[in-house]
Amino acid sequence: MCPPTYFTVSYEINPWMDPSVPVDAARATAQWEHLRDTLRDLGHHVEEIEPEPGLPDMVYAANGATVIDGVAYEAWFRFPERAAEGPAYLRWFSDHGYVTAKARHVNEGEGDLLTCGSRVLAGHGPRTDVAAHREAARLLGREVVSLELVDPRFYHLDTALTVLRGNDGGTPDADCDVAYLPAAFSPESREVLEDLFPDALIATDEDAEVLGLNAVSDGRHVVLNPAATRYAAALRERGYEPVGVDTSELLRGGGGAKCCTLEVRGEPRLPVASRDTPGAAVRSA
Numbered sequence: 215m216c217p218p219t220y221f222t223v224s225y226e227i228n229p230w231m232d233p234s235v236p237v238d239a240a241r242a243t244a245q246w247e248h249l250r251d252t253l254r255d256l257g258h259h260v261e262e263i264e265p266e267p268g269l270p271d272m273v274y275a276a277n278g279a280t281v282i283d284g285v286a287y288e289a290w291f292r293f294p295e296r297a298a299e300g301p302a303y304l305r306w307f308s309d310h311g312y313v314t315a316k317a318r319h320v321n322e323g324e325g326d327l328l329t330c331g332s333r334v335l336a337g338h339g340p341r342t343d344v345a346a347h348r349e350a351a352r353l354l355g356r357e358v359v360s361l362e363l364v365d366p367r368f369y370h371l372d373t374a375l376t377v378l379r380g381n382d383g384g385t386p387d388a389d390c391d392v393a394y395l396p397a398a399f400s401p402e403s404r405e406v407l408e409d410l411f412p413d414a415l416i417a418t419d420e421d422a423e424v425l426g427l428n429a430v431s432d433g434r435h436v437v438l439n440p441a442a443t444r445y446a447a448a449l450r451e452r453g454y455e456p457v458g459v460d461t462s463e464l465l466r467g468g469g470g471a472k473c474c475t476l477e478v479r480g481e482p483r484l485p486v487a488s489r490d491t492p493g494a495a496v497r498s499a
């Protein structure tokens with residue numbers, strides 16, 4: 215996670231952002247700390263990356279990379295305002311001994327590349343390029359399922375779909391579970407989702423329009439916007455434990471709990487001292 219030290223809404227790259235309304239920085243920080251502490255209280259280990267001045271969206275750590283089996287696949291942002299975040303996150307991973315894989319195609323990390331069992335569910339359209347899906351498959355060694363996003367409000371896959379079970383990357387595919395908003399996907403992608411997840415929790419516009427689907431699930435607890443009451447009830451009925459955490463100030467930038475959280479799967483593989491060794495990183499040659 216990345217503290218919202220420099221968080222503000224100074225540009226507009228999604229329909230949720232309005233630079234004319236000032237951000238309450240103290241409130242954003244208190245909400246972010248509450249989210250971090252909630253994840254820790256649920257038993258998760260949370261690392262913090264140093265925020266960088268001039269990168270107000272760096273708080274949305276989910277976009278920083280995609281990490282599976284100890285390999286961190288670099289994010290490459292669609293908009294220049296966020297371009298420096300990709301290298302900043304990748305540096306954190308190489309500094310901590312992870313194998314890093316350079317990107318050559320636009321992809322916004324775990325915002326669009328959601329691990330689900332043996333696969334990666336991958337959004338494209340508003341942000342991530344479909345070419346990055348092939349790159350991710352090659353560098354992460356996972357099957358990538360391409361899904362087209364069609365509603366500008368749900369511009370990253372993690373705003374339209376929650377991986378409820380299987381997010382760890384080690385869960386058998388048959389045990390995976392997702393929730394999604396069908397209307398956020400093209401008809402073809404809806405068919406793909408129906409085939410893969412015939413028993414999925416079908417979300418409603420009411421759930422999605424408060425970014426309720428932008429939730430962090432560990433397979434049991436689902437941390438989400440408390441305003442998504444219908445979604446929380448549906449989750450409870452399905453055996454999950456919804457945990458409401460108000461991140462309304464961070465919603466002003468177009469992100470919720472999931473956007474603020476990058477999941478790290480797998481252990482570092484390289485001794486930390488080798489991080490400057492040429493060739494230590496996987497290159498997308």
Ligand code: ARG
Nearest residue numbers: 228274276325370467469473
């Ligand atoms: N303002 C950021 C952007 O538009 C919000 C990113 C939200 N992150 C996410 N994983 N959905 O890029």
